[in-house]
Amino acid sequence: MLAIIAALLGYEVCLRKKIERMTPMTTTPPSTAVPAPKLAITNAVSVLAVIKPGSGKGVEHAFIRQLMKDPEAFGYKGLNEKVAVKKWADREAHRLAIRFGFIG
Numbered sequence: 292m293l294a295i296i297a298a299l300l301g302y303e304v305c306l307r308k309k310i311e312r313m314t315p316m317t318t319t320p321p322s323t324a325v326p327a328p329k330l331a332i333t334n335a336v337s338v339l340a341v342i343k344p345g346s347g348k349g350v351e352h353a354f355i356r357q358l359m360k361d362p363e364a365f366g367y368k369g370l371n372e373k374v375a376v377k378k379w380a381d382r383e384a385h386r387l388a389i390r391f392g393f394i395g
Contacts, residue, residue: 350393354384 339356342349358365358380365383369375388394 351384351388354387355380358383 337357339360340353342353355377358367359376362376362379367376367379367383369379385394
């Protein structure tokens with residue numbers, strides 16, 4: 292699942308770059324653009340990405356676990372407090388689940 296998130300975020304960065312080239316420079320200059328996450332993409336499945344049947348947890352929970360493990364790799368720049376990171380991960384996981392069609 293982490294590999295899927297990394298690939299999707301990488302694809303999003305590519306799309307942003309294409310859009311930046313098509314729009315006038317009234318948008319964010321490339322020097323302040325968000326860098327692509329520095330994640331290794333492998334074929335291995337992380338235990339953080341596993342969704343166990345019957346556990347009552349779904350794809351958002353898997354996203355949250357991965358986002359909380361290394362929030363800075365996914366662009367988190369807030370306070371380094373567990374409560375703040377959890378709140379951010381909850382919102383970001385829900386946004387990702389909607390964006391990639393896991394929920395309506």
